[in-house]
Amino acid sequence: MxxxxxxxxxxxxxxxxxxxxxxxxxxxxxxxxxxxxxxxxxxxxxxxxxxxxxxxxxxxxxxxxxxxxxxxxxxxxxxxxxxxxxxxxxxxxxxxxxxxxxxxxxxxxxxxxxxxxxxxxxxxxxxxxxxxxxxxxxxxxxxxxxxxxxxxxxxxxxxxxxxxxxxxxxxxTGSCVTTVLAMYVHLSAKRTGLTSLGGGVIRALNRLGPLIDGRSALLREPNPGxxxxxxxxxxxxxxx
Ligand SMILES: C[S@@+](CC[C@H](N)C(=O)[O-])C[C@H]1O[C@@H](n2cnc3c(N)ncnc32)[C@H](O)[C@@H]1O
CATH class of the missing domain: 3.40.50.150 (Vaccinia Virus protein VP39)
Structure with missing residues (x-):
């Protein structure tokens, strides 16, 4: 190995x-x-x-x-x-x-x-x-x-x-929503050749998700919704 x-x-x-x-x-x-x-x-x-x-x-x-x-x-x-x-x-x-x-x-x-x-x-x-x-x-x-x-x-x-x-x-929930957005940003950036711009947007989305979740236990723990x-x-x- x-x-x-x-x-x-x-x-x-x-x-x-x-x-x-x-x-x-x-x-x-x-x-x-x-x-x-x-x-x-x-x-x-x-x-x-x-x-x-x-x-x-x-x-x-x-x-x-x-x-x-x-x-x-x-x-x-x-x-x-x-x-x-x-x-x-x-x-x-x-x-x-x-x-x-x-x-x-x-x-x-x-x-x-x-x-x-x-x-x-x-x-x-x-x-x-x-x-x-x-x-x-x-x-x-x-x-x-x-x-x-x-x-x-x-x-x-x-x-x-x-x-x-x-x-x-x-x-x-916040990280989930920002991740889904990040995936489509990644795909669009690949298709248009704008990968470094896409990387910057994805980094920002990846920071935003936990900030949203940090604001409410209702979003970060399993609850209806x-x-x-x-x-x-x-x-x-x-x-x-
Ligand atoms: C997303 S990859 C995950 C690989 C690795 N476990 C990891 O965490 O990176 C899914 C893997 O499951 C394998 N796979 C697909 N169907 C399977 C099945 N019925 N039983 C076991 N492995 C399967 C695929 O060949 C592939 O290697």
């Missing part, structure tokens, strides 16, 4: 402020960096399965703590194993930490995928999943679902027995 310091997909781990998806990627990175350390405190050196791994952008966060890091993906060349989340090619209870980041929206059968995530997690282990609330259509190779915090909670509750389950909404870009799910399995 390449060294963690030269690992690709740096833009997912440390997105620039001019990235239209800054408020998806920055909170996701911060969360996974903290979860990597937390898992090591609870589990010692752990075995990790990265489901729908793509280029394994978060490998450098986990590499100091993971004795084993295995990626599974239906098509990506960086995966060690070929397979889908709905049909994982690994034995029951064989991994302590199971990642599934920005994948559930691409799964034909997300309920079956959650049952598989639970099946392959060892006693005392945990699933760390993330998926979108609001996002533009982005087939990879398909794009089928969006979630609410309540919908994700229900999906996990109905498809696994968990000792602990938390669903955390990320980036509030709110929007969220992304959700982080931590689902822990009881020890043996």
């Amino acid at each position: 390449r060294g963690a310091e030269t690992w690709p997909a740096e833009g997912r781990r440390h997105p620039p402020r001019s990235a239209p998806t800054y408020w998806v990627l920055a909170p996701l990175s911060a969360w996974l960096r903290e979860e990597a350390r937390d898992a090591s405190r609870s589990l010692g050196r752990y075995r990790l399965l990265d489901v729908g791994c793509g280029a394994k952008p978060y490998y450098p966060f986990f590499e100091p703590y993971a004795g084993e890091y295995v990626g599974v993906d239906p098509v990506h060349p960086d995966a060690e194993l070929v397979g889908t989340a709905e049909d994982l090619p690994v034995p029951d209870g064989s991994f302590d930490v199971v990642l599934c980041n920005q994948v559930l929206e691409h799964c034909a059968d997300p309920a079956r995928a959650v049952r598989e995530l639970r099946r392959v997690t060892a006693p005392g282990g945990r699933v760390l999943a993330s998926t979108h609330g609001v996002m533009v259509y982005h087939p990879n190779p398909v794009d089928l679902w969006r979630w609410t915090h309540a919908g994700l909670q229900t999906l996990f509750e109905r498809n696994g027995s968990w000792a602990e389950l938390t669903v955390t909404p990320c980036a509030g 709110t929007l969220f870009l992304n959700y982080h799910v931590r689902a822990g399995v009881a020890p043996a």
Whole structure:
């Protein structure tokens, strides 16, 4: 494996402020960096399965703590194993930490995928999943679902027995609206060749979103009328 310091997909781990998806990627990175350390405190050196791994952008966060890091993906060349989340090619209870980041929206059968995530997690282990609330259509190779915090909670509750389950909404209503605007600014700037002007506008939008959310808990916490870009799910399995 390449060294963690030269690992690709740096833009997912440390997105620039001019990235239209800054408020998806920055909170996701911060969360996974903290979860990597937390898992090591609870589990010692752990075995990790990265489901729908793509280029394994978060490998450098986990590499100091993971004795084993295995990626599974239906098509990506960086995966060690070929397979889908709905049909994982690994034995029951064989991994302590199971990642599934920005994948559930691409799964034909997300309920079956959650049952598989639970099946392959060892006693005392945990699933760390993330998926979108609001996002533009982005087939990879398909794009089928969006979630609410309540919908994700229900999906996990109905498809696994968990000792602990938390669903955390990320980036509030203001950041959600400014991110959607930023995406269309990004697209228009690309089409017209005005990328540096677009970058400036996106940076300003990315600053504005949290300023709006900071003004009202009604906007940044899940209430009727709110929007969220992304959700982080931590689902822990009881020890043996
Ligand atoms: C948006 S990328 C996310 C990649 C990586 N997890 C990350 O956080 O950057 C979605 C990945 O899910 C994979 N994928 C699509 N359908 C899948 C399925 N049913 N099961 C597992 N992975 C799937 C795609 O091949 C792609 O690598």
